[in-house]
Amino acid sequence: MPHRLRRLLLALGGLVLALLLAAALAVYLLLQPERFTAMLQDQARAAGLELHLASPASPSLFPHPALDLRGITLNAQGASAPILLAARGRLALPWRTLFGGPTVISQLQIDAPRVDLDALQAWLGALPPTPAGAPPNIPRIDTGVRITRGSLVRGDQMLLGNVTLEAGSLVSGQPFPLSLSATTAAGTPLQLRLSATPRIQGNTLQLDNITLHLSQGTELVLALSGNAHWHGAADAAATLAGRLDQAGGAQYGVSLALTPADQSNPLLLALKLDGPGNHVDLRLPPLALAHWWGQLGSTAQPQLSVPPGSGHLEIARFASGGVTIEGLTVQAGSDVPAAASSAAAATPAASKQP
Numbered sequence: 191m192p193h194r195l196r197r198l199l200l201a202l203g204g205l206v207l208a209l210l211l212a213a214a215l216a217v218y219l220l221l222q223p224e225r226f227t228a229m230l231q232d233q234a235r236a237a238g239l240e241l242h243l244a245s246p247a248s249p250s251l252f253p254h255p256a257l258d259l260r261g262i263t264l265n266a267q268g269a270s271a272p273i274l275l276a277a278r279g280r281l282a283l284p285w286r287t288l289f290g291g292p293t294v295i296s297q298l299q300i301d302a303p304r305v306d307l308d309a310l311q312a313w314l315g316a317l318p319p320t321p322a323g324a325p326p327n328i329p330r331i332d333t334g335v336r337i338t339r340g341s342l343v344r345g346d347q348m349l350l351g352n353v354t355l356e357a358g359s360l361v362s363g364q365p366f367p368l369s370l371s372a373t374t375a376a377g378t379p380l381q382l383r384l385s386a387t388p389r390i391q392g393n394t395l396q397l398d399n400i401t402l403h404l405s406q407g408t409e410l411v412l413a414l415s416g417n418a419h420w421h422g423a424a425d426a427a428a429t430l431a432g433r434l435d436q437a438g439g440a441q442y443g444v445s446l447a448l449t450p451a452d453q454s455n456p457l458l459l460a461l462k463l464d465g466p467g468n469h470v471d472l473r474l475p476p477l478a479l480a481h482w483w484g485q486l487g488s489t490a491q492p493q494l495s496v497p498p499g500s501g502h503l504e505i506a507r508f509a510s511g512g513v514t515i516e517g518l519t520v521q522a523g524s525d526v527p528a529a530a531s532s533a534a535a536a537t538p539a540a541s542k543q544p
Contacts, residue, residue, distance in 0.1 A: 223247035223257050226281060226295070238267050238317065247281075255283040262300070266313040273310050276303040297334040303353075307344045334358050340372075348375045362390040365399075381405045386418075395420045400430065411435040414444065424451035424477065436508075440466055448476075467506030472522075474499040499523070 227247050234241040244261020259279040265272040282297040340353030350372040357368040370382040383403040389396040397418040404412040411434070418428035428448040435441050442465030451457045456475045463470035478498040500523025508515045 223249055226257055234264065235267075238313065239273070240265055240267050257281040257283070262303075265309065266316065269309065269312065271306060271309040271312075273313060274303055274305050276300050278302075295333045297336060299336045300338075300340070302339040302341075303337060304341050304343060307342060307349065342372075350374060350380070360388055362388055364388075378407045378409075380407075393421060397428075400428075402430070402432075409437045412444065414446065416446075418448070421450070424457040426450055426457065434463065434465070442466075442468065461501075468504065468508060470501075470503040472499055472501035472503065 223246060227243065231241045242261075242263040243259055244263075247257040247259050250256050250258060257280070259281065260277075262274065262276040262279050263272050264274040278301050280299040280301075281295050282299065284296050335355065335357045337353060337355040340350075340355065341348065342350040342353060353370070353372040355368070355370045358364075358366055360366050365385060365387050368382075368384040370380075372380045374380060381404070384401070386397040386400040389398060397420075400414075400416050400418060402412070402414045404410075412432070413435075414430040414432035416428065416430035418426070418430075420426045426448055427450050428446065430446040432444055433441055434444050442463050445460075445462045447460040449455075449458045449460070457477055459474045459476050461470060461472045461474065475498050502521045503519070505515050505518040507517075
């Protein structure tokens with residue numbers, strides 16, 4: 191190779207290397223990883239949480255601007271049990287942020303997160319109540335979320351594994367999609383698809399055109415549609431209707447109605463299901479029901495009690511997840527009349543009393 195050509199190639203190689211180093215430096219200076227790390231930690235701190243990273247965030251440019259996070263730990267302030275542990279995460283950024291625009295995250299990606307339900311419930315239970323008359327905190331989520339290889343646990347007990355979740359931005363007037371897939375501890379696959387159009391008007395969050403599709407393996411498929419709105423705290427209402435399909439061809443009509451709390455009644459969920467041999471008509475207080483469910487798994491104060499609610503149900507036969515129920519009739523509360531079959535069965539016994 192001629193001496194002059196060799197010198198030219200070396201010069202070009204040096205120029206390319208210099209440009210790459212300059213680009214890497216420019217990306218680091220423009221992205222300023224510490225700025226985003228501080229922003230995330232400030233947002234977590236405002237919610238009563240602590241966010242820790244095993245190493246400082248590292249920037250990347252291709253295929254789009256992003257920051258890579260390693261060793262993510264999220265726990266309540268002062269708590270030792272982490273709510274979330276994740277091997278790594280990635281903050282995808284719009285190009286306008288790279289060139290001096292506002293600090294905006296376009297998508298949050300988390301790989302292999304582990305969420306502890308007990309720690310999450312403890313943090314939620316410690317949150318201060320909303321003052322009476324205060325305007326509700328209407329959520330706005332500009333960041334899309336993608337979770338892969340996740341798990342939901344309670345202490346050392348696995349509840350859900352292989353969790354994959356994708357959600358778009360929660361912005362007024364734009365459709366909000368959410369999809370989730372997972373497997374139960376018994377290995378049964380679960381799939382959830384949710385879509386709705388949120389509209390934020392003053393202190394009201396309205397959810398229009400809700401469509402929900404939930405499947406449990408090939409045994410159960412639930413499809414619902416309707417609308418909902420929320421004014422803050424327990425002032426929420428929703429109306430959903432659809433059907434439940436069971437393996438073997440059985441179909442059930444399903445309706446859900448959520449009524450807001452008032453001075454004398456709590457937030458109530460009315461559930462109705464009607465199909466071949468199975469009839470359900472229940473009124474359940476969701477907040478009290480969640481508290482009851484949390485007590486069942488409590489190791490400090492385990493309690494076995496009847497779940498809150500009123501109504502009746504008749505189950506001729508129902509099978510799901512390896513559990514089969516036959517000939518079950520339940521009547522709860524005194525304000526709901528018994529089903530026809532229950533009343534008929536009770537009449538002869540009552541006539542024998544003096």
